[in-house]
Amino acid sequence: MMTKPSTEYHKIWVEQCAATEDIRERFGLESALDYLIGEKLFSFVAASEQDSLFAQELADFVAEIRRLFTPAEIRAYLGHLERTKFLAPPEPDLDRDDRDEEDEEEPWPAPPVVGAQELLRDSRVRKLLQD
Numbered sequence: 494m495m496t497k498p499s500t501e502y503h504k505i506w507v508e509q510c511a512a513t514e515d516i517r518e519r520f521g522l523e524s525a526l527d528y529l530i531g532e533k534l535f536s537f538v539a540a541s542e543q544d545s546l547f548a549q550e551l552a553d554f555v556a557e558i559r560r561l562f563t564p565a566e567i568r569a570y571l572g573h574l575e576r577t578k579f580l581a582p583p584e585p586d587l588d589r590d591d592r593d594e595e596d597e598e599e600p601w602p603a604p605p606v607v608g609a610q611e612l613l614r615d616s617r618v619r620k621l622l623q624d
Contacts, residue, residue, distance in 0.1 A: 503546035506554040509533045513561055526570040529558060530618070538614055538621075555621045567622050575615070 509529060517525035537554060541547040559567070 501546075503540075503544065503550050506533065506537060506550060506557070510554075510557045510561060517561075522566065523570075526562065526566065529561070530567070530570060530622070531574060534558065534618060535614060538618055551621070558622065564623075571619055571622065578615075 513525050513529040516528050534554065537547060537551065541551050562570075
């Protein structure tokens with residue numbers, strides 16, 4: 494007989510929110526926001542696009558994020574994310590040896606569809622957190 498796991502995977506957000514409180518106490522507000530919104534919420538939104546169980550949990554997850562952080566903290570973090578992730582110029586490769594520049598091939602850029610999906614997901618996250 495199979496036993497039911499202690500947490501259904503689509504409800505993992507409950508444990509992640511609890512962990513966020515500890516992260517905030519130990520490492521500060523920015524680390525807590527990076528963990529819960531920048532990492533976990535974005536991943537959860539992506540999963541909700543493919544799995545209806547995740548989609549059903551999304552509103553509750555967002556409500557708990559709003560309980561954990563003030564609207565001002567969320568707004569400031571989303572602004573920071575936009576400036577550092579979506580609008581920032583690419584960082585130069587400091588490890589690159591310019592002497593071998595001609596021998597190296599440039600890596601292929603990410604497909605434009607992937608970038609567009611990330612921007613749409615960012616827009617969706619903003620709407621969820623700020624409405």
